Amino acid sequence: MKKFRIIEHTADIAVEVSAPSLEKLFEYSVYAWLQSVAEINGADNIEDKSIELSSASREVLLVDFLSELNYLLNVKRWLFINVKSLAIEENSKYILKAIVAGTNLENADVKLKTEIKAVTFHQMNIEETGKEFKTKIIFDI
Amino acid sequence: MIIQGIEIKKINDTLWEIPKHGGMLVPGRIYTSQNLLESTLQNDEAIKQVINVAHLPGIQKYSLAMPDIHWGYGFPIGGVAATDLDEGVISPGGVGYDINCGVRLARTSLEYKTIQKRIPILVENLFKNIPTGVGASGAIRKLSTKEIRKILTHGSQWAVEQGFGSDEDIIFTEEHGKLKGANPDAVSERAIERGTDQAGTLGSGNHFLEVDVVEEIFDREKAEVFGLFEGQVVILIHTGSRGLGYQVCDDYLKVLVEAGNKYGFKLPDKQLACAPLKSGEGQNYLGAMQAAANFAWNNRQIIMHLAKKTLMQTLSISESELDFHLVHDVCHNIAKIEEHQINGERKKVCVHRKGATRAFPPGSEQIPEKYFSTGQPVLIPGDMGRYSYVLAGTEKAMEETFGSSCHGAGRVKSRHKALKMGKGRDLIAELKKEGIEIQAKGFRTIAEEMSYAYKDVSDVVDVMAKSGISKKVAKLRPVGVIKG
Numbered sequence: 001m002k003k004f005r006i007i008e009h010t011a012d013i014a015v016e017v018s019a020p021s022l023e024k025l026f027e028y029s030v031y032a033w034l035q036s037v038a039e040i041n042g043a044d045n046i047e048d049k050s051i052e053l054s055s056a057s058r059e060v061l062l063v064d065f066l067s068e069l070n071y072l073l074n075v076k077r078w079l080f081i082n083v084k085s086l087a088i089e090e091n092s093k094y095i096l097k098a099i100v101a102g103t104n105l106e107n108a109d110v111k112l113k114t115e116i117k118a119v120t121f122h123q124m125n126i127e128e129t130g131k132e133f134k135t136k137i138i139f140d141i
Numbered sequence: 142m143i144i145q146g147i148e149i150k151k152i153n154d155t156l157w158e159i160p161k162h163g164g165m166l167v168p169g170r171i172y173t174s175q176n177l178l179e180s181t182l183q184n185d186e187a188i189k190q191v192i193n194v195a196h197l198p199g200i201q202k203y204s205l206a207m208p209d210i211h212w213g214y215g216f217p218i219g220g221v222a223a224t225d226l227d228e229g230v231i232s233p234g235g236v237g238y239d240i241n242c243g244v245r246l247a248r249t250s251l252e253y254k255t256i257q258k259r260i261p262i263l264v265e266n267l268f269k270n271i272p273t274g275v276g277a278s279g280a281i282r283k284l285s286t287k288e289i290r291k292i293l294t295h296g297s298q299w300a301v302e303q304g305f306g307s308d309e310d311i312i313f314t315e316e317h318g319k320l321k322g323a324n325p326d327a328v329s330e331r332a333i334e335r336g337t338d339q340a341g342t343l344g345s346g347n348h349f350l351e352v353d354v355v356e357e358i359f360d361r362e363k364a365e366v367f368g369l370f371e372g373q374v375v376i377l378i379h380t381g382s383r384g385l386g387y388q389v390c391d392d393y394l395k396v397l398v399e400a401g402n403k404y405g406f407k408l409p410d411k412q413l414a415c416a417p418l419k420s421g422e423g424q425n426y427l428g429a430m431q432a433a434a435n436f437a438w439n440n441r442q443i444i445m446h447l448a449k450k451t452l453m454q455t456l457s458i459s460e461s462e463l464d465f466h467l468v469h470d471v472c473h474n475i476a477k478i479e480e481h482q483i484n485g486e487r488k489k490v491c492v493h494r495k496g497a498t499r500a501f502p503p504g505s506e507q508i509p510e511k512y513f514s515t516g517q518p519v520l521i522p523g524d525m526g527r528y529s530y531v532l533a534g535t536e537k538a539m540e541e542t543f544g545s546s547c548h549g550a551g552r553v554k555s556r557h558k559a560l561k562m563g564k565g566r567d568l569i570a571e572l573k574k575e576g577i578e579i580q581a582k583g584f585r586t587i588a589e590e591m592s593y594a595y596k597d598v599s600d601v602v603d604v605m606a607k608s609g610i611s612k613k614v615a616k617l618r619p620v621g622v623i624k625g
Contacts, residue, residue: 010212115345117238117387122214122412
């Protein structure tokens with residue numbers, strides 16, 4: 001199954017992501033973001049980082065998660081490489097607990113493609129259709 | 142005419158209306174031409190977004206769109222909406238992530254023919270001295286949190302106090318480079334952190350600094366007042382509030398998504414998240430947005446000063462020989478409290494301009510005294526391979542568009558498509574052949590920003606001129622470009 005596809009968008013980058021679970025939808029979304037911002041050819045000194053976020057809705061949680069990695073790249077110059085583990089709990093809020101691997105930019109052989117200003121809410125709607133979770137994500141560039 | 146299943150009625154050759162239907166509180170109005178409407182909006186979500194904006198509580202008169210309208214998020218790019226201060230809302234979707242993205246034009250005494258051969262070295266030096274590209278930083282020393290907070294309060298007046306410009310620059314900047322309601326306390330630590338080393342940087346995407354030559358004058362009287370003449374070298378700068386502004390928008394979208402639920406708003410798009418202007422959430426966003434706007438004015442002020450110094454050094458000329466002056470600085474992503482005539486009454490409203498430029502008429506108290514007879518200069522960048530325009534504001538804009546005009550060409554091809562079209566071509570050589578020197582961080586930006594990715598800005602500007610919303614004053618042609 002294809003995890004995400006780029007949709008034509010006049011000004012920005014739009015992707016459509018589908019996955020067999022909510023957790024996988026978040027994971028594939030991160031890879032869609034990564035493919036949009038960077039081309040990684042190699043990396044050293046890879047370290048784990050733990051991320052914990054909570055939000056009232058799944059959409060806000062997804063925007064928060066992608067925004068966190070975007071912030072780490074643009075401000076802390078820390079490049080996400082892959083997801084080690086990711087779990088989403090649902091109580092009164094949605095809680096995301098993830099361990100992601102990455103490295104400081106200077107330790108990576110990477111070509112930065114574009115600066116994503118922000119992960120938008122525009123047309124974002126996480127849908128469950130049978131066994132599939134789907135959403136659109138538009139990155140403002 | 143039906144576009145994407147939506148009925149659009151022609152009012153005249155430059156104005157089209159979407160009648161009020163469904164949950165729309167006002168009709169939609171698009172300034173465009175038959176040609177632009179058919180060629181650029183058939184496969185675009187922008188018309189639906191004009192309808193969505195018409196759902197905003199407290200919206201006045203019309204949900205408007207300028208001829209450079211294209212698909213944004215929340216509002217279309219090119220969207221204008223005014224909301225009532227008591228009953229209405231403020232929406233970050235009506236401002237955009239790049240708060241106070243805008244344009245400034247500076248004039249010089251130089252004639253292009255006398256410096257034509259020095260353009261390549263000038264562009265090289267501008268590219269060295271002004272940081273561009275993804276995460277660009279370090280134009281000036283890294284600033285402390287305290288200094289950033291001062292910028293958030295004082296805008297470009299901070300830069301002038303630090304020696305990056307003169308008091309005259311402040312006079313010719315919209316709002317004197319400082320929105321007084323700015324509230325640095327409403328700006329998150331993370332947003333401030335994103336701003337610490339980005340003052341004076343261009344960034345990436347469609348932001349640029351151009352060395353232009355005044356190619357054509359349409360209105361000699363106004364051009365003279367603006368200080369423009371044919372063959373003159375001018376500097377055009379397009380950038381905004383960088384990461385700080387993006388973070389402010391990001392922070393408040395989340396707050397306002399939740400506020401929308403609290404206030405019971407039912408809007409067709411989450412990105413139109415909003416809060417009543419009078420509410421705590423609304424006031425906090427307004428204060429933070431104004432602070433980010435001040436950061437952007439300061440940013441453009443520093444960049445202009447760096448450009449001026451680079452011109453003097455590269456051409457080995459003195460300040461008096463260069464005779465460098467700011468013509469005007471205008472913002473095109475903003476929400477401002479302004480007074481307008483609504484249903485026969487003067488009334489304060491919150492005007493959202495998302496990819497639209499303020500275009501106030503002659504005699505307006507808000508514009509520099511020098512421009513009382515002409516109306517404010519309205520700066521419309523085109524694409525880097527063709528031309529840009531200088532227009533002037535008119536009374537008709539005050540009557541019809543809350544004193545707003547278009548802001549640029551507007552994309553017609555996605556970045557993805559534009560990149561594909563550029564593959565295998567020597568775009569730098571192609572531009573050079575057209576007399577344009579370019580320095581950019583990479584092939585990708587150049588390919589994404591080539592002329593083929595944009596509408597012809599002349600078509601956009603012609604709609605504004607024919608409709609009487611703005612008057613054409615001058616056309617600028619790029620001869621040197623730096624981009625991220």
